[in-house]
Amino acid sequence: EYRLIARGGRVVWVRDEATLVKDEDGNSLYWLGVQYDITEQKRTEEEFRKSEERFRATFEQAAVGIVQVGLDGEWLRFNDKFCDIVGYAREELGAVSVFELVSPDDFERDFDRGVRMLAGELSDYTEEKLIVGKGGRRVWINLTVSLVHDDSGEPRYFIAVAEEIGKRKQAEEERQRTQEQLSQSEERFKVLAQEVVEGIVLSENGRIIDANRSLTEMFGYDLGELIGKDAIVLTPPEHREMVRRRISEEDTRPYESMGLKRDGTAFPIEIRPRHLPYSGRRIRVTSVIDLTERKYQEEALRQSEALYRTVVEQAEENIFLVDAKSRRVLDANDALLRSLGYTDDELQEMTLYDIVAHDQKSIDLNIGRIMEEGRRSLGERQYRRKDGSLADVEVNVSAVPYNGEKAMCVVAHDVTERKRAERMLEEIREAERNRLARELHDSTLQDIVYALQEIQVMQVVSDGDPDPALQDTADALKRSVEGLRGAIFELRLKETLDRSLVSSLENLVDLNRRMARGRYELELVVEDDFPSRLPGKAGQELTRLVQEALTNVRRHAEAGHVRVELGLDGVLAYVVVSDDGRGFDTEKAGPGIGRQSMRHRALELGGEFDLESAPGEGTRVRFSIPVSRLVKG
The missing domain is CATH 3.30.450.20 (PAS domain)
Known part of the structure; x- marks a missing residue:
């Protein structure tokens, strides 16, 4: 095939068919040629080629996915956009069956539609559906499927156009959800508005x-x-x-x-x-x-606040409000101002730490308990006056709301004068005790000792058998002497404690040695780091606790050796009274008065009391208390 230029310059396509003519002997005679004008055919082919190129460009560059599928269900052709929709690379998709992209729920319906199209019952169809992409990902598409026929009307292949509509479906679902929520909200609003x-x-x-x-x-x-x-x-x-x-x-x-x-x-x-x-x-x-x-309530509250203000301002008790968080004084009545000597402006610049004459740790601990329990009685405390002196007060505190914040209402009853009177009375009592102790020692005790000595002389010089009545009298006098010495020790306890705790305990141990009459050994051990002086109440209660323990030993233990030990164990001070006596079963023994008394004294001091004993293994009494609490009394 080639082109010729005809008259007028027109280009003509011809197809030249030549045949070599030979004679009977096979010799070549001449060429016989026939030329066919194929210009129109070439024009048709060129138009078809351009049409095919346009289709291919449209197919490959389309903004939607386009696929051609054979009647046997095999891929014939698909564009890049369809690969993007299903998430496969071009070479991957070719290895994937068409049917793998069909959702299991749609398989029977899609197969039925294909059969109907081949039967001529359905020319095409369009629907929104989910297909299965790479990795099982579900993809929403708008799918249009048609069947392509040849010139004779025979079906050749299926062509499908797929538009991804995931974002649109998401927007529609969101819009529907919003509309439902709005409807539900309006319905709830109507219901709630009525209620x-x-x-x-x-x-x-x-x-x-x-x-x-x-x-x-x-x-x-x-x-x-x-x-x-x-x-x-x-x-x-x-x-x-x-x-x-x-x-x-x-x-x-x-x-x-x-x-x-x-x-x-x-x-x-x-x-x-x-x-x-x-x-x-x-x-x-x-x-x-x-x-x-x-x-109405605001007016009642205003009247109540006015009444409260009147009562608080006229009260003799010291009353003030403290912010629970900052510890700052919020308000105070005139009684507190008079008691501490501050002006109202001065007090409102102060915190609770400036007023309470105790360490910050104990103040914070009490505040925590107050806020947890709602109210608490703190007992006796000391407040600092402006002039530096201390006021003794009995304090009760309640947690209250104040301007939307947590606060504490403190009621402090000034007991300074009462404490002064108590101290004066205690001094009088102490003087009287000392007087009685001197009189008992210098008069009564000496008389009894003299009588006892006379009886003992009579027993020595008697020629006959000992007189039982005389011996009973002597024993009674000895017990009286022991009792009087114990009473004198108790009356002079504060006086001896003023010298030192060790001195008081030494006197106590010496007294018990004499009362034991040699039945057992009594040992006192005081470690060097044990406090030598204690506040009056702590020293007295500690000495009496030891006295109670030694009395129990003398009366019940039948011991050979008794040890009194005072020492420190970390932050704890301890007192141990132990013996090697007969012991007893602590579970079977009833709560004796002596044990109850010792336990009560220990608890009053804020310490702990432990008793260990077993038959034949002696008895050990231990009292322990934080050193900081012991030295404060």
């Missing part, structure tokens, strides 16, 4: 379009009477201008006004307006709260 205590009125352009039951009951109207009315009718004339201005300015700040009931009664209300979408419109939703009860 809430607040009155709710819906208005548009100032006209009432709906209201809840609380509002109609609050104002005394039927709902039908309110619909269509100007919302301003619910306020007295003198307040309408202000309310109308707020409505026109679309002011949504809460404010107080007056409401007007159907019977003409005016009452205080709080109005809280806002603008909301409602059934496709923008309306004004107004909450109305009846303030009648609140105003």
